[in-house]
Amino acid sequence: MKEITSAIQLIPLQHYIILSVTLFSIGMMGVLFRRNIIAILMCLELMFNSANLLLAAFSAYHSDPSGQVFVFFIMIVAAAEVAVGLSIVVMMKRNVESVDINLLNRLKW
Amino acid sequence: MVFLFYFLSAIMVISALLVVFSKSPINNVIYLIICFIAMAGHYILLNAQFLAVVHIIVYTGAIMVLFLFVIMLLNLNKAIIPQKSAATRILAVVTGGIFFLVLIAATRQTFVITPRYAFTSEIGLVANVGKTLFHEFLLPFEISSVLFISAMVGAVMFGKRDHTSDEL
Structure with missing residues (x-):
């Protein structure tokens, strides 16, 4: 138990930054890569969570719980975002009978 | 224990790549759940025990189940979407x-990081996070309930069948 709670002192903060940058890039790549709107929402969740991880890492390095409260607020916003986003997906499926984002290109021009 | 960090990071990156590159929506959700469980392990390593529990409950317990529910409701696991x-x-x-x-x-x-406070391993316990949340961030916490109500109303509005748009 003692090793787990003090393991963070052995890992440099740079490694957490690199990990969350990697996850954010993968999420952004997924948003550009996929056509399924549900997969795009999942990649958005990935990007949210990379920011969460970085906030928790900085909070742990400064020994300040404010960062963890921010992560809590981001989780609240993500839950609300997913509820609205998935209801938009249901509405889209009902109106155009598909979840392909290329069918929603009328907003592009 | 440093080994654990690299192990969890490898799991996270590989499953995140699989979320992007695998085709079936059900597989995407499963890989994302694996990624989130590994992230809960990271939170425990970061001394954020409360966040680890909330992350498991909210993300893998609620949000991912919601995704699975919508995929199965709309019968999307058979729908072929061209790449x-x-x-x-x-x-x-x-x-x-x-x-x-x-x-x-x-x-x-x-970044040259100089820690603000001396290292303690107890910042993520429920008592400390709760003290911070209800002393310094009480007003944002109350306002987030308004956000939730508006999200609920928005979801119901979108989910309701709209009779005026039948002619579209």
Whole structure:
């Protein structure tokens, strides 16, 4: 138990930054890569969570719980975002009978 | 214990890549759940025990089940959606790689971290997070309930069958 709670002192903060940058890039790549709107929402969740991880890492390095409260607020916003986003997906499926984002290109021009 | 960090990071990156590259929506959700469980392990390593529990409950317990529920409700696991063209896909990967390199280069040497407080391993316990939440962040916490109500109303509005749009 003692090793787990003090393991963070052995890992440099740079490694957490690199990990969350990697996850954010993968999420952004997924948003550009996929056509399924549900997969795009999942990649958005990935990007949210990379920011969460970085906030928790900085909070742990400064020994300040404010960062963890921010992560809590981001989780609240993500839950609300997913509820609205998935209801938009249901509405889209009902109106155009598909979840392909290329069918929603009328907003592009 | 340092080994655990690299192990969890490898699981997270591989399953995140599989979320992007596997085709079936059900597999995407499963890989994302694996990624989130590994992230809960990271939170425990970061002494954020409360966040680890909330992350498991909220993300893997509620949000991912909601995704699965919508996929099964709309019967999307059989729907074939054509992929983007090869050029667009290659450009997406290149853009992601360049973005990654730029962020790495920007954050590589800029941060000199000097901790604000002396190290304690108890910041993530429920007592400490709760004290901070209800002393310094009480007003944002109450306002987030308004956000939730508006999200609920919005979800019901979108989910309701709209009789005026039948002619579209």
